[in-house]
Amino acid sequence: MASPTAGGVVIVGSGLIGRSWAMLFASGGLKVKLYDIEQQQITNTLENIRKEMKSLEQSGSLKGSLSADQQLSLISGCGNLAEAVEGAMHIQECVPENLELKKKIFAQLDRIVDDRVILSSSSSCLLPSKLFTGLAHVKQCIVAHPVNPPYYVPLVELVPHPETAPATMDRTYALMRKIGQSPVRVLKEIDGFVLNRLQYAIISEAWRLVEEGIVSPNDLDLVMSDGLGMRYAFIGPLETMHLNAEGMVSYCDRYSDGMKRVLKTFGSVPEFSGATVDKVNQDMCMKVPDDPEHLTARRQWRDECLMKLAKLKHQVQPQ
Numbered sequence: 001m002a003s004p005t006a007g008g009v010v011i012v013g014s015g016l017i018g019r020s021w022a023m024l025f026a027s028g029g030l031k032v033k034l035y036d037i038e039q040q041q042i043t044n045t046l047e048n049i050r051k052e053m054k055s056l057e058q059s060g061s062l063k064g065s066l067s068a069d070q071q072l073s074l075i076s077g078c079g080n081l082a083e084a085v086e087g088a089m090h091i092q093e094c095v096p097e098n099l100e101l102k103k104k105i106f107a108q109l110d111r112i113v114d115d116r117v118i119l120s121s122s123s124s125c126l127l128p129s130k131l132f133t134g135l136a137h138v139k140q141c142i143v144a145h146p147v148n149p150p151y152y153v154p155l156v157e158l159v160p161h162p163e164t165a166p167a168t169m170d171r172t173y174a175l176m177r178k179i180g181q182s183p184v185r186v187l188k189e190i191d192g193f194v195l196n197r198l199q200y201a202i203i204s205e206a207w208r209l210v211e212e213g214i215v216s217p218n219d220l221d222l223v224m225s226d227g228l229g230m231r232y233a234f235i236g237p238l239e240t241m242h243l244n245a246e247g248m249v250s251y252c253d254r255y256s257d258g259m260k261r262v263l264k265t266f267g268s269v270p271e272f273s274g275a276t277v278d279k280v281n282q283d284m285c286m287k288v289p290d291d292p293e294h295l296t297a298r299r300q301w302r303d304e305c306l307m308k309l310a311k312l313k314h315q316v317q318p319q
């Protein structure tokens with residue numbers, strides 16, 4: 001008899017990211033099994049998902065074409081890993097970001113899976129060559145790195161191991177599209193993947209500008225949220241170049257000297273310590289005190305904004 005998960009997805013690690021993946025896969029009509037080392041965590045996550053889906057449905061923000069009840073009926077918990085993965089087509093690992101722990105999980109999975117299932121890690125920064133080397137099923141392994149909160153920010157970076165089969169990349173890409181996410185193919189693994197390399201470049205220069213007293217921490221953030229970020233929600237830095245002149249060639253002709261001049265003045269990697277931490281922290285805490293209550297409220301507000309932005313992007317960018 002086929003397992004109840006046949007053709008479905010298994011989430012290994014039902015924390016923050018595992019929960020979001022479960023909701024996304026269910027929104028695409030897929031059966032989802034949640035596994036966690038902590039039985040109580042599975043129970044809590046199922047309850048959290050139920051509440052969140054009902055509230056999303058009420059506010060008209062539930063993803064997919066199925067009702068909350070239909071989506072909820074697709075998700076179940078399982079306290080036994082071997083049972084959970086039987087017949088699954090995709091396993092999404094979401095345990096904490098610890099190389100030894102993740103290697104242990106993938107070695108465990110390697111012993112019990114068949115030759116068809118995709119073994120995918122949510123790792124934010126561990127390289128596939130560190131995670132998957134030596135596994136019998138390495139061709140079926142890939143990193144699918146989501147962005148927090150994945151339910152509202154659709155990007156997923158797909159990062160292959162040097163031995164990952166092209167079909168694994170293609171199938172994972174298609175699956176991400178099916179659940180409404182926006183996958184990108186990272187063609188070769190690199191430390192930080194693409195998103196974090198860009199993010200760290202921005203954080204690094206932001207820190208130097210504040211450290212050198214050029215701008216206050218709050219004004220620095222405004223440059224992004226009311227300036228660059230406004231357009232980056234719709235077009236990337238390369239298309240920005242293309243549109244800000246008569247095409248890319250014209251932009252490079254006009255602005256490359258200026259860009260190179262400024263880029264040469266960038267400083268060394270900041271230490272992210274000492275007086276600058278105090279200065280930035282002071283401004284941030286004036287806006288959002290760093291106690292759990294204020295941080296949670298601000299995250300909720302951020303997620304509501306992202307949800308509205310996602311709706312707007314959907315309206316203005318026909319798929």
Ligand code: NAI
Pocket residue numbers: 012013014015016017018035036037038041093094095096097098105122123124125145146147148
């Ligand atoms: P989390 O701490 O919220 O959840 C981890 C879950 O894994 C917990 O429920 C824990 O009980 C479970 N777990 C621990 N050991 C286990 C084992 N041996 N077998 C099964 N389950 C086990 O962590 P979070 O934030 O969900 O992160 C998961 C992964 O997603 C990490 O690799 C992280 O880097 C990545 N990620 C996290 C993002 C974030 O903003 N939190 C964003 C993008 C990726």
